[in-house]
Amino acid sequence: MSGLRAEDRDWLLALLSVPTVSPLEGGDLAGFSRAQGLFAGGAAERGLALRRWDSPPPDELDRPDVPAPVRxxxxxxxxGWLAAQPSVVVGVGDPQPTARRMVLNFHLDTVGPHIPPALGHGVVRGRGTVDDKGPGVAAVVGVSRALAEDPSLARDIEVLVASVPGEEGGAMGVHGTRWLVESGCVGRLMVFAEPTGCRALDACSATMTPVVSVRGHDSTDDRPTEGHNATTALGFLAARLTERLGPLAERLGARVCVSGLRTGESHNRVHGTGELKLNIAYHDTAAAEELAVAVERAVAESGAEFAERFAGNPLTRTLLADWSRVVRLDWVKRGLPPLANRDAAMEAVLGAAGLPRHDGVADGTAFTCDAIWAPDRDRYVVACGPGLLDRDGAHTPDEHVRLDDLDTYADRVRALVHAFGAHVRDPAATDHPRSQG
Structure with a gap:
């Protein structure tokens, strides 16, 4: 077993101590460069040299599929905003073509709030432990051990580990992973070190985010009939969208979350502004388009349905009169590609390292991550890392990771480097490009 040693755990705790909460989650950018420096320094101590430290140009954020909250x-x-969140790539081995290169990827940014790390009883607690700094550190340890065991691998294969910003908060990797992929940081095998219980998931959902808003005027509790009651309108819309989209999403194998609803907290006034957010995860673009059309149709028909139900009600009189003017639908995220790929040769390489393929779509364990930007005809892309999102409290105050899980992943990454090297070195290996699902 080649798990984390005391010095590796110290490195992980130092990295976890630096807050890197996504700016889309209210985080301060000050910690990102410091954390990337700690990552690059720790990787260098383990034999992985700095290959890249860069950010995309500002016009990258003008692309139509960049989520509105990112802009x-x-x-x-x-x-300045992009430069404060650099992507860092470290690696070992002589420069190689894609067919002889393996890339591991993890994201440095976290959800909020920052939770300082604590180690005890074989568990590390704190923000980023399982999602996603812990998996990243374990990946570097595994790569380092493999090259220490067989230094000759450095002549035949290249292994890169990328530490990226911009995965959390709905950023979806548009200024981290996508930038690296499009500027050449790709390999025959690409492993995104997300918590999957060391199972390789080769399908990831993408998400879109519609927002229904009311932009009217308030009124006091003494004149409740004179305001555009956003609470009433959006409550109605939340129920109607749940009714319309729930069965459709289930039929299409998608997931709809009717999520944030905000108007106001006062009990003695009519709140005339507010918004309702939905998050829709999907595994194919046809399903995404059908759901998007359903959302637009439901919102378009909501005025007539609301009028039919509340005609003559004095509390909705102003809202009914101005519904088409004050109620609107916007898309803050749409058009992102899901991941679906298969590759018999690379599945065998992963399996030989104790990282078996798992059909996450079939049992609902597939999730959304920035691996969606990586696939192409000459490479196989999986999400595969230690721990489990739900069990280990990712995105919750109880986020943690078991040291045993990090140790296991480090050892299996070590085995994966050896297995990939053996595949590349085998002149009889049949290496067909992946197929798209």
């Missing part, structure tokens, strides 16, 4: 967070100083 809003970047503000006017896009160049």
């Amino acid at each position: 809003a967070a970047a503000g006017r100083d896009r160049a």
Whole structure:
């Protein structure tokens, strides 16, 4: 077993101590460069040299599929905002063509709030432990051990480990992973070190986010009939969208979350503004389009349905009169590609290392991550890492990871480097490009 040693755990705790909460989750950018420096320094101590430290140009955020919250967070100083969240790539081995290169990827940014790390009883607790700094550190340890066991691998294969920003908060990797992929950081095998219980998931959902808003005027509790009651409108819409989209999403194998609803907290006034957010995860673009059409149709028909139900009700009189003017639908995220790929040769390589393929779509364990940007005809892309999102409290105050899980993953990454090297070195190996699902 080649798990984490005391010095590896110290490195992980140091990395976890630096807050890297996504700016889309209210985080401060000050910690990102410091954390990337700690990552690069620790990797160098383990034999992985710095290959890249860069960020995309500002016009990357003008692309039509960039989520609106990313552009809003970047503000006017896009160049400075992006530079404060660099992507870092470390690696070992001589430069190789894609067919002889393996890439591991993890994201440095976390959800909020930051939770300082604590180690005890074989468990590390804190923000980023399982999602996703812990898996990243374990991956580097595994790569390092493999090359220490067989230094000759450095002549035949290249192994890169990428530490990226911009995965959490709905950023979806548009200024981290996508930038690296499109600028050449790709390999025959690409492993995204997300918590999967060391199973390789070769399908990931993408998400889209519709927002229904009311932009009317308030009124006091003494004149409740004179305001555009956003609470009433959006409550009605939440129920109607649940009714319309729930059965459709289930039939299409998608997931709809009717999520944030915000109007106001006062009990003595009518709140005339507010918004209702939905999150829709899907595994194929046809399903996404059918659900998007259903959302648009439901919102378009909601005015007539609301009028039929509440005609003559004095509390909705103003809202009914101005429904088409004050109620609107916007898409803050749409058009992102899901991941679906198969590759017999690389599935065998992963399986030989104790990282078996698992059909996450069939049992509902597939999830959304920035691996969606990586697939192409000459490479196989999987999400595969230690721990489990739900069991280990990812995105909750109880986020943690078991040291045993990190040790196991480090050892299996070590085995994966050896297995990939053996595949590349085998002149009889039949290496067909992956197929798309």
